[in-house]
Amino acid sequence: MPNPHDELNAIIHDALRRDLDRLQMVAEQPQPPQRRTAVREHGTWILDVLHHHHVGEDEGVWPRVLAKRPDLQPLVDEMETEHAALASASDTLRSTLFDYGEGRSDESVLKQAVEQMRAATLPHLDHEEQELMPIVLRTLDEADWKYLEKNHFRKGMAFTDQSLTAMWWLDGLDESRVWAVRGTIPAPVLWFMQRRYGPRYRSACQGAWGTAA
Template sequence: MNVDQHEPADTRSMGIVHSALRRDLERLRLTLETEPFPDGKRRRALAEHIGWLMHALHLHHSAEDAGLWPLIRAKNPSARALLDRMETDHGQITPAMSVLEEAARAYGRDASARTHVLDALAGLNEVLLPHLQREESEMMPVVAATITTSEYRDVENEYFVKPKGVAELGAEAPWIVDGATPEDRDVILHVVPTVPRFIIMQTFGRIYRRKVARLWRDEPAAAVPPIKVTAPRSEASTSRDSDSRHLAS
């Protein structure tokens, strides 16, 4: 994927990851609300997947807090209020994640906890989904206007990729690109170096497909695609497009 490393940051990967997260939260809701309700091995697999999903979200937020937000704060003082809001959002989301994790653990032990999982899922969605949309429609245009693609990729590599081993990346990459468009798939897979990318998609891709069959089966949840949010274009995104055209001229 040939990209001018000095153009305003290409932040598409953030929205692609968010779309995968929204997809699985909706898949979980549909599965847990549809009779016959899951039980036995499938119920335990769903409980484990919720735990994995919350772990992935925790790592995602930790990488933003440790790498991306401090860089934008240092380079763009005018973004302080929006960055403060991002951090406040994370502080509100974390307790809701813990509630869902606890409900999932109970569900893994006892099918009667299904309604508690649904309640906890609704509670998480209430604080998480507006944050994801705000991050995509308000924060990412500011990121694009503040740093270059090269700087953004350095942050991705240092904070989102390097801390994870091959097994973690192997579980995450096929999950992110599940149902993605060819363009979005290309964006995500090129975040990972060539050799690990090949291993991940050849080996862990098969493992992920078996997991998907176990979780969603041939039910409506399996057909839920990545859920993108179309937000109004902001002044920052308009500025980014203008800057991109200027650089290309």
């Protein structure tokens, strides 16, 4: 059985890949004003979720791994450099989304910012999954993961955002992978999140992606 922490990281990464594809599709053709506003809202929220994921890695996971494996410093440095490049592309995309939503820029500008974001993000996700995660999994134990969940990944996140993030993970997720989500969110809580926040998440998607989702 695959490791749940590895699978969850992969689920988050795949959600990001999926939505970078959707953003690219949106930027392919002129969109009506309502769609632009919805893309700005939902796109900005996704960038917030991504930021939270990276802060959790930079401030939580990497230091915890380095405490046990100081020899990994060069690889962690690479991850941090990639996160920094990604953060800068994300800032550009964020301000582009803002202008786009306000009708101050068009799809061609959005397309450029999305391409920049994809170029900074996609290779990083592969790099982290292939090179660092296997070592992280061998290095951290369950106590470490519990600590990280509580003090980093969930810290400072309102229940609403935790719930919408869970919906974002589950969006289009193959049934065979849902166990990893259930491993981090107890079944009754997940049930409640889906009842309470599923419709809100779906309506944000419908607004931003329309039939693309």
